[in-house]
Amino acid sequence: MKENSNLDIVKDNQLKEQANAQVNEFSSVSKEDPFRLHYHVMPPVGLLNDPNGFIYFQGKYHLFFQWNPFATDHSLKYWAHVTSTDLFNWEWQPIALAPSDWFDKDGCYSGSAIEHEDKMYLFYTGNVRAQNGERESYQCLAISEDGIDFKKRGPLFTVPDGYTAHFRDPKVWRECDGWYLVIGAQTVEGSGCVLLYRSMDLINWDQVGEISTQDGDEFGYMWECPDFFYLGDKDVLMFSPQGIPAEGFHYQNIYQTGYLVGGLDRDTGGFCHQPFVELDAGFDFYAPQTTKDIKGRRLLFGWMGLPEEDEAYHPTKEYGWVHAMTLPRELSVKDGRLYQQPVEELIALRENEVTREHITIVNERVQVDSGNGKAFELMLDVQSFVGSSFILNLDGNTSLAFDKIENTLTLFRKSIKTNQQESRTISLTNVVDLQLFVDTSSLELFVNQGAFVFTSRLFDVLSKRDCYLEVDGQMNCSIRSWNLRQVTK
Incomplete structure (x- = not known):
């Protein structure tokens, strides 16, 4: 050598x-x-x-x-x-x-x-x-x-x-x-x-x-x-x-x-x-x-x-x-x-916090603030949920669906190859919290304090994402969101 x-x-x-x-x-x-x-x-x-x-x-x-x-x-x-x-x-x-x-x-x-x-x-x-x-x-x-x-x-x-x-x-x-x-x-x-x-x-x-x-x-x-x-x-x-x-x-x-x-x-x-x-x-x-x-x-x-x-x-x-x-x-x-x-250092990227504490959603769709809609962090803390399902929609063809009857959590997105919807699913009996990091063309989802993670590229939306939470049943929850500063070119 x-x-x-x-x-x-x-x-x-x-x-x-x-x-x-x-x-x-x-x-x-x-x-x-x-x-x-x-x-x-x-x-x-x-x-x-x-x-x-x-x-x-x-x-x-x-x-x-x-x-x-x-x-x-x-x-x-x-x-x-x-x-x-x-x-x-x-x-x-x-x-x-x-x-x-x-x-x-x-x-x-x-x-x-x-x-x-x-x-x-x-x-x-x-x-x-x-x-x-x-x-x-x-x-x-x-x-x-x-x-x-x-x-x-x-x-x-x-x-x-x-x-x-x-x-x-x-x-x-x-x-x-x-x-x-x-x-x-x-x-x-x-x-x-x-x-x-x-x-x-x-x-x-x-x-x-x-x-x-x-x-x-x-x-x-x-x-x-x-x-x-x-x-x-x-x-x-x-x-x-x-x-x-x-x-x-x-x-x-x-x-x-x-x-x-x-x-x-x-x-x-x-x-x-x-x-x-x-x-x-x-x-x-x-x-x-x-x-x-x-x-x-x-x-x-x-x-x-x-x-x-x-x-x-x-x-x-x-x-x-x-x-x-x-x-x-x-x-x-x-x-x-x-x-x-x-990592905790990412907190420094946060700007313009929007918080809704201890809200109750019953069989309805509610708007979820996504800040600039291009690069943001979103946290959903579920205090209780009684019902069959809920969907967190991130606009376009991207959504998260929890099915309480089937005990599954599914991520849907638009395929860049076929332009058809595709999905990835895990078995899950209960959603305690979801933490999402959305960037212009990516999603990283941390479920239940990081027990499960979904990492995916997204190429379905170029404009601001219009997000909402749709609940079939009753959910008591808190929702927080932040814009995330641009630090890369």
């Missing part, structure tokens, strides 16, 4: 300059898009996907992400880089990684960041397509003194025997006896799993074992973007399995994201866990990554999108960009389940 040669550095600089030129030439076009978001991380041009290297380092949050600056497809991947002190004002930084070396020439794929000896270490997957078209996968390291300028150190290890080249997305963390790494993998038999590695020096890595489902049953053909952390008194393995067939209300998207809660044997990779739980019930959520910040919080960003599914139909592609990050969320574990809640 060595640092970049002078020739490598020249090529690296050239690729970064080409990407920067693309931003300078075309970002003015993307800014004209009426669906450009007001308070989410977006690419200035091109395609954004997986969050990478999320870390708190030297007084700032650093968020990297997969980025193709030249097209709205997945043909090439850089690591873009933004920083923030408050989790909503994000500053664009120099490109962290470009696909400039023999071991990452076809893409700098996903990975993670850690701090060690006052330096930032980036671990990522170098993607290579051989002359015969076969994939090669290298797990690589880059190091920075300041968290801005990174020097590649090359590959650390390659694919072990018994696994295919679908071997990617290393996530590294430290425990008292050393460093650990989990990585998404596929067995030669075509089953998804995660491999566990251990190191004492971050350079030499030993394979510990394979983490798969406890019962040994096949669960998809590839586990992407694994993340492992200790929360409360539980070990949590988060990952994005591909190839899970739909089952009732579950697994409705092309690919899934979820987690296992239990206890990991660090010496063997054996994992005693509860059943797999989906992390998000909406249409657009994938490849999340977490970090522990200086306050001790476990924070999460997800990609507000999905690979392959309806990507060609995003209207933002006409303006040269596609996809965004979710809002940052704080995680907690309650009764073996992960809860997600928007």
